[in-house]
Amino acid sequence: MIDATRPSAPPRRILVVDDDAGMRDSLEDLLSAAGWTVTTFGRAATALAKLPEVNPDVVLADVRMPGMSGLELLRELAKPEMPPVVLISAHGDIPMAVTAVQEGAYSFVEKPYEPHRLLSIVQHAADQFRMAADTKRLRARLASLSGLDRVLLGQTEEIRTLRQDVLDLAESEAPVLLVGETGTGKELVARALHDLGARPGGPFVAINCATLEQDRFEMEMFGAKDGPRGFLGEADRGSLFLDEICSCPERVQAKLLRAIETGTFNPVGADSGASSDFRLISASNLEPEKAVREGLLRADVFYRINTFVLRLPPLRQRLEDLPLLYSHFLDEFAAVYEIEPPQTSHEDMAALLAHDWPGNVRELRHVAERHVLAARRGRGSAAEAMSNDQQRSEFPGTLREAVAAFEREMVGRAIRAHSGRMDAAAEALGIGRRTLNEKIVKLGLDKDNWL
Known part of the structure; x- marks a missing residue:
């Protein structure tokens, strides 16, 4: 019929x-x-x-x-x-x-x-x-819906290649490892891989492994008998995004490897196993090979998750894109706050290009928002917005941020005092070597900067 x-x-x-x-x-x-x-x-x-x-x-x-x-x-x-x-x-x-x-x-x-x-x-x-x-039309439409334009906007060769790689790999079910500094947009790229892939209607479960409490990590990941389902169960028929995977405890990494390879796992306290069909996307702000050498990431896990590796370049390595990015963010926030986008002066651009952007695109986006908010009150510049950001970083706004800043300073000083000898630094801090390694990852601390 x-x-x-x-x-x-x-x-x-x-x-x-x-x-x-x-x-x-x-x-x-x-x-x-x-x-x-x-x-x-x-x-x-x-x-x-x-x-x-x-x-x-x-x-x-x-x-x-x-x-x-x-x-x-x-x-x-x-x-x-x-x-x-x-x-x-x-x-x-x-x-x-x-x-x-x-x-x-x-x-x-x-x-x-x-x-x-x-x-x-x-x-x-x-x-x-x-x-x-x-x-071609479908890819263009989906790319515009995926959020890629917010993070991967630009015309440098690295960004053009990365955009194409994301579109190509979205069609695969193979594991993808995203490597890049904090603020380069790893989670948005992971979500784009999910949205453009074969499971857009399934769940997208994102976990920052560095924020999970160590004593509850296994239960949060695998679930428990007569308790929570766990992240792996929630990701069934969808995508599982493990951000900062190097923060995953070693005992959990071994069980996670089995789940990745077989799709089966044992909830805490359960007599029988469970299964989940998920596509794995991982991310690390550390070089994974270095994490393997330092014992933060099991070699067998690394070789299982790195079928494809995408590297997200830091903003300081693609400053040619900065004017376009900043203009894009100004337009975006001007629309949100219902004002005309503020003009970017030569002084503004000079200040933006002189900054090293440790927070990458995320930091630039925050600066643009503060610039727009100041312009709504009839004043402000990019330099003032950046100064405001620096002042905020000097005075943490929450207790958790203050504790993290203190720990970062203490760990960094211990590493410097003992010339990078991690066992000695851990002993001086009164913690174990593995706990020290986990804190380094969780705090986003680059120990080389303290030596």
Whole structure:
């Protein structure tokens, strides 16, 4: 039964170019009878000029024609966005066919042609072209919905490559490891991989391993008998994002490895196992190889999660993108606060470019928001917004932030006092070596900066 409410696909369009009027009529009759919308021309130059107007799904062109030949037309159309070209000739031979295909022809047909074969070739060519166009449109639409533009906006080679890698890897179910400093947008990239992948309707479960209490880590991750389901169970048929995976305790890493490999795990206190079908995305603000050497990440876990590795560059390494990013964030927050975006002066830009941006794109975004808020009151500049950020970092706003700042200072001083000898630093602090390693990861502390 035909569903009258479902729109049918538009008829395929073909542009036929042949200087022989009889051949044009014959091809038009054959293709029209097969349901094609046919446009014919006797000269290749005329067909090329009319191409945008016809907007064909495939071009069928004779090889030998007065003026521009079919091969010359092919060279003009040998671009990814152009329709495929099928060449046809009564003078065809093997060398000509090889040349045509090498120069980008979809196929080559000799006259007199076999109707069914010709129809099959142009049908496949048109289907391939439409599928590629549909995929391109879908990717563009999904990329705009994924949040990539907020974090991966820019034109540097690293960012263009990263955007394409995210789009390509989204279609895979293989584990992805994101490596980048705090504030580079690892969670948003992970969410984009989920939204663009095969499980967009499933759950996206994001866990920052550094924020989980050590004594509850296993229960939070795997769940418990007659208790919470756990993050792995919640991620069933979706994606599990483990941020700062190097903070995961070693005893849990071994159990996590089994869950990654088999999809099964044992909730705490349960007599029987549970299962979960999830796609794993991990992230680390440390170089994973270094984390393995220092005992923060098991080597077998590392080799299981690093099927694909995406590196997010810090903002200081792509300052060419900073003006575009800052303008984007000013526009975004101006719309939120319903004011005109403030102008960015030369002094503003000089201050922005001189900063080293330890908080990366996240920090830049906060500066832009403060700039807009100040502009709403009729004052403010980028330099003042940055100064406000520095003052806030000197005086933590919450008790947790204050404790973290104190611990960071104490751990850093111990590392410096003992010249990087971690066992000695841990002993001086009155904690174990593993606890020290876990604190270094949780606090985002780069010990090399203290040496």
